[in-house]
Amino acid sequence: MxxxxxxxxxxxxxxxxxxxxxxMSIYLSVIIYMYDPSGAGALMxxxxxxxxxxxxxxxxxxxxxxxxxxxxxxxxxxxxxxxxMVYCIVLGNRLVAKWVYEGSFISLLSTPxxxxxxxxxxxxxxxFSIILLFSILYFVGIGVSENLFKGLLDISVFGKLNxxxxxxxxxxxxICFFFSCIFNDTRLSLAFGAxxxxxxxxxxxxxxxxxxxxxxxxYSLYSSFNGMNLVSGTVNAGTINSFFIMVxxxxxxxxxxxxxxxxxxx
Amino acid sequence: MIEVKDTTLKYSNGKGIFDLxxxxxxxxxxGYIGPNGAGKTTTIRMLLGFSRSNKGVATIKGLNxxxxxxxxxxxxxYVPGEIAFFEExxxxxxxxxxxxxxGTKQAKGLKIRESLIERFELDTREKIERMSRGMKxxxxxxxxxxxxxxILILDEPTSGLDPLMQTRFVDLxxxxxxxxxxxxxxxxxxxxxxxxxxRVGIIKEGRIIEENDIIALKSAETKSxxxxxxxxxxxxxxxxxxxSFKQFTEKDFEIFSPGDRIGLLxxxxxxxxxxxxxxxxxxxxxxxxxxxxxxxxKA
Numbered sequence: 001m002x003x004x005x006x007x008x009x010x011x012x013x014x015x016x017x018x019x020x021x022x023x024m025s026i027y028l029s030v031i032i033y034m035y036d037p038s039g040a041g042a043l044m045x046x047x048x049x050x051x052x053x054x055x056x057x058x059x060x061x062x063x064x065x066x067x068x069x070x071x072x073x074x075x076x077x078x079x080x081x082x083x084x085m086v087y088c089i090v091l092g093n094r095l096v097a098k099w100v101y102e103g104s105f106i107s108l109l110s111t112p113x114x115x116x117x118x119x120x121x122x123x124x125x126x127x128f129s130i131i132l133l134f135s136i137l138y139f140v141g142i143g144v145s146e147n148l149f150k151g152l153l154d155i156s157v158f159g160k161l162n163x164x165x166x167x168x169x170x171x172x173x174x175i176c177f178f179f180s181c182i183f184n185d186t187r188l189s190l191a192f193g194a195x196x197x198x199x200x201x202x203x204x205x206x207x208x209x210x211x212x213x214x215x216x217x218x219y220s221l222y223s224s225f226n227g228m229n230l231v232s233g234t235v236n237a238g239t240i241n242s243f244f245i246m247v248x249x250x251x252x253x254x255x256x257x258x259x260x261x262x263x264x265x266x
Numbered sequence: 267m268i269e270v271k272d273t274t275l276k277y278s279n280g281k282g283i284f285d286l287x288x289x290x291x292x293x294x295x296x297g298y299i300g301p302n303g304a305g306k307t308t309t310i311r312m313l314l315g316f317s318r319s320n321k322g323v324a325t326i327k328g329l330n331x332x333x334x335x336x337x338x339x340x341x342x343x344y345v346p347g348e349i350a351f352f353e354e355x356x357x358x359x360x361x362x363x364x365x366x367x368x369g370t371k372q373a374k375g376l377k378i379r380e381s382l383i384e385r386f387e388l389d390t391r392e393k394i395e396r397m398s399r400g401m402k403x404x405x406x407x408x409x410x411x412x413x414x415x416x417i418l419i420l421d422e423p424t425s426g427l428d429p430l431m432q433t434r435f436v437d438l439x440x441x442x443x444x445x446x447x448x449x450x451x452x453x454x455x456x457x458x459x460x461x462x463x464x465r466v467g468i469i470k471e472g473r474i475i476e477e478n479d480i481i482a483l484k485s486a487e488t489k490s491x492x493x494x495x496x497x498x499x500x501x502x503x504x505x506x507x508x509x510s511f512k513q514f515t516e517k518d519f520e521i522f523s524p525g526d527r528i529g530l531l532x533x534x535x536x537x538x539x540x541x542x543x544x545x546x547x548x549x550x551x552x553x554x555x556x557x558x559x560x561x562x563x564k565a
Contacts, residue, residue, distance in 0.1 A: 004366035103350030111367035263317035
């Protein structure tokens, strides 16, 4: 880890983090605001107007009547894939491939820091910023819920939900980072770094359309995370989390190994 | 200090460097010259560990260029051939960042840095993206010299500099040379190499075709002198000692002499009435052109 480089990463990318943090916080607050403790709310009415299959595809399954389940269904079912995915794609490309492509990476390597140290720093920023993003969501979620519906949010379950979603996003982030380390050209880095997460996203969505397409979900990383099941306790959070951690570690190690030995065009 | 042994680095397009061998001794300034695409930058990138060679070893102060890059960077200053910095930074922020990345003590570096900034009249308050080509080049020079490294690798360091700054740069190199620095400098500006370097390696299509010290390189060549005589000279005498010549008028001549027989020529001419004796100095450029022929003349 190189501290000056890490600080530079923060300086360069803090605005990106804030934009996503604020957007996602607003969305989360609005969803919590729409919750109706008596059961049927305006959103329920709206969802009932849409075809069941579409609702399933969007990942809004049968909505739990509790606040935690409501949030899990509406927020951690669909949006939690989309927003952080875009964040990871943009950041992943910025952290390595962009500098290599522009040539400014040369400055980093003309200092007494090994490639490993530099790449570890860049990867660490990716993971750190995702943790920060989910910490923001965690505290905003609790804050807004406690203000509007005191005592209704199951904080420990909400925490677990956030923790798993955070690990899932870190895994996606590492996919983007991995391709950013492989390719010297930002076009290729973006094509793979964005293509694969988007493919996972589509597979997950199509898999929710009907019984016959359900098998598609098996090919998507996103399907390992299911907010509703985490809330109802029908899945073992430990298994899912360890799977994500394994993916993160493997991709991080792969990124370092590839970047250390590759020829740089700078 | 810098040693390249039987090194081959091939790119997929067939270009690269092939079985390259050369050494730069401690305290020596080595000029690395050749046209664009000959392999100068490839060699330098290999020395800095940006790309690994397929075959052979390169070392800097005994450290392996492919593996011990971080240790090498501690004692190395590098001016890249293509300048690309963090565009959004200001000059001084960039230099601060580089100092922090190097981990050098601010106080020690600051003095050298300030004197370099002054010498090259660099405005460090400017954002890098708004700097001209020459400004960026100056910034690169400051960044490479400010930590007082003992070895310098400079890839076309004066490109983009105006003639005044080029002269100041040559002065800087001569100063550093006096202080015992080891310098490898690629260039296609011959007068700058002539003025600064002890030894020169000429590279063509990835192979070193001539490597020699400047004096030997120049003396191995045929010298030519423009001579004006008071009375028509004894041509038989000149021919007898093997000097060839071109006659312009009966008193104006261009006489050619191998670099190591100039003394003899002077003795022969001592018997004549010489009015004007001008050496038509052959520059490195001409030596270089000899190796490249028409191809280089076109460029």
